[in-house]
Amino acid sequence: MAYRKTPAELRRLETARDHLVARATEVVAEVGWAQASVTAVADAAGIAAGSVYQHFPSKAALAVEVFRRASGHEVEVLGEVLRAEGDPVERLARGVETFARRALENRGLAYALLAAPAEPAVGAERLAYRLRYRALFAETVEQGMAAGLLPPQDGRITAAALTGAIGEVLVDPLGTPDEGSTEALLVELVAMALRCAGAAPAP
Amino acid sequence: MAYRKTPAELRRLETARDHLVARATEVVAEVGWAQASVTAVADAAGIAAGSVYQHFPSKAALAVEVFRRASGHEVEVLGEVLRAEGDPVERLARGVETFARRALENRGLAYALLAAPAEPAVGAERLAYRLRYRALFAETVEQGMAAGLLPPQDGRITAAALTGAIGEVLVDPLGTPDEGSTEALLVELVAMALRCAGAAPAP
DNA sequence: GGAAGAAGTGAAGCATCATTCAGAGCTTCC
DNA sequence: GGAAGCTCTGAATGATGCTTCACTTCTTCC
Structure with a gap:
């Protein structure tokens, strides 16, 4: 029937x-x-x-779905911040801060998404999503160059550096994970990111 | 007997x-x-x-020995370059270039040491060696600050960024792996590193 | 040369998990 | 209410790969 x-x-x-x-x-x-x-x-x-x-159909398929859902959300949030209105350099600063702050608020997940040992299927997915993060950063850096706010450079390398830097900070956070030092960490991280892209130092 | x-x-x-x-x-x-x-x-x-x-005594012990021997050598080479005579900024540039060049010359090994999925014992070792790379970079950045060549910053974060950036470039090298683009990549990477540390742009 | 002891062999043992499957328990539809 | 088909269960199955061990081969020492 x-x-x-x-x-x-x-x-x-x-x-x-x-x-x-x-x-x-x-x-x-x-x-x-x-x-x-x-x-x-x-x-x-x-x-x-x-x-x-x-x-x-398999454990790997579930793992990939877990990874995609979590990472997809991060890419969306980062994209929104980086593509908001305004000065590319300011957007970059906010993007780095948002990305890092969200990661620091859920370190276990961030570590799993960015760095933790994983089966090959997840590793491949990780590579793909890292490229998406990098593409978003690179786009903003290029806009900054076009606007004359950033010096000539290969935006893809700067973008890779930003992604890598945030990852490193998460893998072994400098200092204790209390509120105060987290904020200080974010300030330093954003300053480093702006230097990295070659933005003029704040007055 | x-x-x-x-x-x-x-x-x-x-x-x-x-x-x-x-x-x-x-x-x-x-x-x-x-x-x-x-x-x-x-x-x-x-x-x-x-x-x-x-x-x-175990597979893990062999894996750890493999990791230590290879990484130990890299730490030594990087340390020698960073602690050579001369201007901290120049030493930093040469250190980044050397580290990246060596990694690009043996990508399979570099990937295994820096990023590839590995058993927990190797993961722990990796963390320890990354801290050693970072400590070496940080030391040089602090010397640059002391010499007034670099602006005030948290050298540990800059060091993490440098380590992360090189790792990212290795995981998914930008461009084809031929001679010419490797050299161009190194030039961009060193330039990025110097900006990241806040060195004054070359004239 | 030959006894004693160490290193080397590789197939069997064993542990760990992903995956399957036969049956129990639900849901749909007449 | 009850047949038909679906979901859920959890112990059995099977694959993978580290580790062991009875045995062979090599080295030392008298």
């Missing part, structure tokens, strides 16, 4: 999938990719290990 | 161990940590898998 899923059932499945991805993301942020076994993730989502395969 | 190894025998063992580490390093540079199984490494060294355990 032919049989169709009701909309409610479809919604339930979709919700279960979202819930699985969300919990998997938490697990990855807490314990890293290596420790995020199918069993651990399923337990966190409150389902059996086998049920993971109702939603994803 | 008590029995001592002859000096010749001791030398043979030491040589065998060195040979194993050297071949393992090659394997890692070629195929990465993940694919460098005990069997693959033993095959490359021309010994049986079990014989690896004559020299190292």
